[in-house]
Amino acid sequence: MTTLVALMLLFPLAGAILQAALSRSLSRPASGALAALAIAGSLAAAVAAVWNLGVTPHELHFGQWLAFDGFSAQFSILYNRLAGLMTVTVTFVALLIHLYSAVYMREDKSFARYFCYLNLFVFFMLVIALADDLVFLFMGWEGVGFCSFALIGFWHEELPNVDAGRKAFLMTRVGDLGYVAALAILIAASGSASLSGLTAGIDAMPTATATLIGFLFLFAACGKSAQLPLSSWLPDAMAGPTPVSALIHAATMVTAGVYLLMRLEPLLAIAPDVGATAAVIGAATALYGAACAMGQRDVKRILAYSTISQVGYMFLAAGCGDVSGAFFHLQAHAFFKSLLFMVAGVMIQAFHEEHDIFRMGARLRKALPGLFILFACGAAALAALPLTSGYFSKGRTLADAVAHPGPAYLLAFVLGIVAAFVTALYVFRLFFVAFFADPADPAKLVSEPELSRMERPLWPLAALALVYGFVNPPEFLGLKPWLDAYLAGTVTPVPPEVAHAEFFVEFLDACLALAGLGLAWLLYRPAVRPAPAPAGVLTAGLGLDAFYRKWIAVPYCRLTTHLWRGVDEDVLDGAAAAAASGIAGLSRFVAHFGSARPSTTITTLLGAVAALLTWLALRLT
């Protein structure tokens, strides 16, 4: 087991190092093949490791890297069934994304740099998925932050891309403050920073401490997962190459926050306030993201807001303490969202870097029928049409909210239900406008054989998006819920109320999805020639960016200008200069006593002797 887990981590790391070392000598196909091979090796190790994994978790140690004052940070791994499934999901989706990238980046000049970052990204994500020690986990946490910065700003010759990368880096760093603070309090409170140690000593921890630590970790998770209020970096993150968006959004960085909450489940179990807050934040974000997606024209930005919204559902489930439900939605989302992003990448290349869905239309469907089917599969899952994976997984998260008593969960449920309706609406708006409409100002369609080559890795994802729900079907269907049964020994089992609520919720969800589909058809069917939404509040992300700019960035800039000109230059520099000139004056005065003139020398001598004698006389009397 130790070997397999080590191999799982080492393959992508070695891939990244090789890409960096051989960047000059590798040809484009060799570089892509090497990167994909590294991930394939990692996937093989992940599958082999999870194959016969029992209920008891494995705790592995690869050594210690930091120790002081009774505290030590280990390279330790907590490999349980949740981590096992997570690593398989991450490496599987990442492998398909690597295969797709090899074609997508066919004309890019810095492909080795691209694949190096991509491999490194997977490595750091696997660290997050596996780490037991929270300091080690933080290394992965910061690592994906760095890689997302490097990949979002990958086309760094244009300033907006770099700005987007910087924004993502800074905003997630704001969340990391919460992580560091939580880590500090946790170490002070329990003397250790490992998840297994936390679980073992959870009974001795006071509720107030647990709640504080929980809130801080929740803040960190909000930053990483682009939840309110730290969500505004994610739509801008679309500046990177499209496969990167698929990777960041589907299985890795954005879900890291939710995954952290899942791993911290024992802590959240004794701090119910944190769970309720997470549920409400998640549901509010789900609605926020869905509403913002309604106003976008750029296909990638629609999908980005959709990610924000869907991760909100995962937060909702994790906040309700239903780890397997949250994980179920995480997996389903990983499949259909990476599918949608990669389809969007093909769409964009088919129109020669055109992102606007209002310039695509029915020609796209006729030119690339395979792509149309792929997109339809992804859209059906995202919109939660009945019996798709998104339908079951989203219904499960909403049933969690219903099953929990309390006004907070009720509020979360209502928000989530409304968001589900808006989700169906915006998904089919995108679908009808991009694939059926007859645009007034169409973009030029290019035909390249590579476009259909890029479709190939997407078929398994499309199949999973449609049928993956049957891995964990709700109880009323009478099928065996494999995922719940598999995770039952690892995480808290699902309470029976959820199963009771599921029938009602799934029914409601199906109605809402179909209603959304119908309304979208009425509003956006080709005959209507739908007009794009005018630039307004929805287009601008409900003004969150403007809010930050006005209330945080501008006052901050003013404060810094004041501190720089007023405080630093005038007060601090002035004080230093005044002190220097004062000392210079004093030294000139003192130098006067030691000049070469005999009269001053003698005067000084006599004065000093007089002072010494006076002092002696005073002491002796």
Add this chain to the structure above:
Amino acid sequence: MNIPLSHVLAVATALFVIGGAMAAARRSILMILIGVEFMLAAGSLAFVGAALAWGNVSGQAAVILIMGLASAEAALGLALLVHGRRGGGTVDADSYDRLGGDA
């Protein structure tokens, strides 16, 4: 012993201060040397007074040493005076500042 020691010391102090003030205030090397002689004389006087007061001869022996010192100092000082007068044409002590560097 008719005169008390304190009176002798008072006179010695006065002589020392006068000599010190003279050495500090005057510019001419000659006058500075005279001031230093005053100060040495004040020291001698204090030694003699103390030897008298306590009936101890070693104080008077110290005066002989001081006289030797004073004669050596006077000889050296006058030699400097002659040398300076020949070299720079002045007896002003402030102009003898070549050892003082830039200050």
